[in-house]
Amino acid sequence: MLQKNQTVELVIDDIANDGSGVGRADGLAVFVPNTAAGDRISAKIVKATPRLAYGVVQELLSSGPGRSRDACSGCPVYRRCGSCSLRHLTYAEELRVKGRWVSENLRRIGGIDLPAPPCLPSPASDRYRNKAIYPIRMQNGEPVLGFYAKRSHRVEPVGDCLLHPEVFSALCRAALGWIRRHRISVYDEETHTGLIRSLYLRQAEATGEVMACMIANGHSIPAEGALTEELRAACPRTVSIILNVNTARTNVLLGRECRTLWGKDSITDRLCGLSFELSPLSFYQVNRRGAEQLYAAAADFAALTGRETLLDLYCGAGTIGLSMAKRVKQLIGVEIIPEAVENARVNALRNGVENARFLCGDAADAALALEREGISPDVVVIDPPRKGCAPGLTETIARMKPERVVMVSCDSATAARDAASFNALGYRPVRVQAVDMFPRTAHVETVVLLSKGEVDSKKIRVEFSLEDMDMSEFQDGATYTQIKDYVLEHSGLKVSNLYISQIKRKCGIEVGKNYNLPKSEDSRQPMCPPEKEKAIREAFKYFGMI
Ligand code: SAH
Numbered sequence: 001m002l003q004k005n006q007t008v009e010l011v012i013d014d015i016a017n018d019g020s021g022v023g024r025a026d027g028l029a030v031f032v033p034n035t036a037a038g039d040r041i042s043a044k045i046v047k048a049t050p051r052l053a054y055g056v057v058q059e060l061l062s063s064g065p066g067r068s069r070d071a072c073s074g075c076p077v078y079r080r081c082g083s084c085s086l087r088h089l090t091y092a093e094e095l096r097v098k099g100r101w102v103s104e105n106l107r108r109i110g111g112i113d114l115p116a117p118p119c120l121p122s123p124a125s126d127r128y129r130n131k132a133i134y135p136i137r138m139q140n141g142e143p144v145l146g147f148y149a150k151r152s153h154r155v156e157p158v159g160d161c162l163l164h165p166e167v168f169s170a171l172c173r174a175a176l177g178w179i180r181r182h183r184i185s186v187y188d189e190e191t192h193t194g195l196i197r198s199l200y201l202r203q204a205e206a207t208g209e210v211m212a213c214m215i216a217n218g219h220s221i222p223a224e225g226a227l228t229e230e231l232r233a234a235c236p237r238t239v240s241i242i243l244n245v246n247t248a249r250t251n252v253l254l255g256r257e258c259r260t261l262w263g264k265d266s267i268t269d270r271l272c273g274l275s276f277e278l279s280p281l282s283f284y285q286v287n288r289r290g291a292e293q294l295y296a297a298a299a300d301f302a303a304l305t306g307r308e309t310l311l312d313l314y315c316g317a318g319t320i321g322l323s324m325a326k327r328v329k330q331l332i333g334v335e336i337i338p339e340a341v342e343n344a345r346v347n348a349l350r351n352g353v354e355n356a357r358f359l360c361g362d363a364a365d366a367a368l369a370l371e372r373e374g375i376s377p378d379v380v381v382i383d384p385p386r387k388g389c390a391p392g393l394t395e396t397i398a399r400m401k402p403e404r405v406v407m408v409s410c411d412s413a414t415a416a417r418d419a420a421s422f423n424a425l426g427y428r429p430v431r432v433q434a435v436d437m438f439p440r441t442a443h444v445e446t447v448v449l450l451s452k453g454e455v456d457s458k459k460i461r462v463e464f465s466l467e468d469m470d471m472s473e474f475q476d477g478a479t480y481t482q483i484k485d486y487v488l489e490h491s492g493l494k495v496s497n498l499y500i501s502q503i504k505r506k507c508g509i510e511v512g513k514n515y516n517l518p519k520s521e522d523s524r525q526p527m528c529p530p531e532k533e534k535a536i537r538e539a540f541k542y543f544g545m546i
Pocket of ligand 1: 282283284285313314315316317318319320334335336337340361362363364383384385390
């Protein structure tokens, strides 16, 4: 077994989903951040388990072909920050890695083997983000505004982040200057006291309009006039200054209440040739030009002719649906945040779209209500948050019998699970496209087209079962797939979801309800053999579940 602090020589084989390179030493997988496939390195082991280890680069002995020579040079905080966990790769290599992650998740989690075209590149790989939220904390008696350092709640001063627009730096300096000069109190997470929690900035790239929003643990702030003046002086393109009230003891960043301190209540951007109004609480894709590509891929999959009823679930400010509205008979959007729904309605009007209506509510509830209303959409676009579709939603959609479902997702693992659920309901996955919306970071967007019809057994590799639909796959602790991979990697044994759930129960870990169900009435469940139980328990220990 490898020991902590030991030095080993490794060749990196490939890049894992979190952006770390993976090599082998003593037959064990060693995960090392900031490495590229083909790198030969000497690594110091920082954590070792009997089956797996983590290391840091001590010396780069020779570089793999995917390592970039200069991408990191412009960023002073690359190593401390951790957001740009792929910045050390060439962009071509980053796209290769991301395309593979998407295909592999679809195959391993969803049992879907589709030919995948290369991952679409983002039009810009730096300064593409239009939104940032900077935590503000007291450290060593001084207010600090920045970002959380890797795996910690210590705030690092932001400097000039290469993913953010340059104007954000000037606003950060102004906000911090205001806190210092007016001795404004700063929020303390532990005691839940102090006022200013974070600075939230958003820029409408196409129009240049900027919104600055102070997130505070209180309903008002002192020296309000000075704040608005100082922010406007730092960035004359600021058109909206907002106070967001977040008095909850939570790490959720934004509160529900907003008050405009100066200027407009929203900013306006242009996307896909349309104009969109965006309130602080409304979701908006962080990479505007990347979003145009994403929506183009979704529109291509939707194959609209002008005759369709289009249902846009999880629609935010209405952007996807409205970008397609001219090519459908009728558009219905559903979104849970009231301010975003209000934006979507105004956005329809300002773009002359008269065939759209927007409902405010939970996507699963709204879909049921639409089903009861007798609505049968021809095409459904779904773009849920990271956790994927709400339970029951895929079934409701299937009952409405659309011809096509276009899934857009920022998490290919949950997209794979939802695609598998549709597949089991008779929707065949036919096309997939990875779109890079988040260059330099370990995130990628996935678009999947599912089409009503018979399941094509050539494309669907594994049988889909109730177990795969269980939401517990995505609850705390490791996923079933991670546990299986760990067990296979470390003991060479293959274990089923059933065995994992049996051992979970033995260990007193909560198990999703479907795991208790035998697949058929008279089936006798096989029991997990002792050597597999031991390997599963080791995985639980490794993932901190027991
Ligand atoms: N399609 C939009 C937004 C995608 S982000 C775009 O491309 O901009 C996901 C959206 O789902 C967010 O706007 C979020 O507020 C919304 N949302 C989250 N949970 C929801 C739920 N249960 N029902 C409906 N909408 C939800």
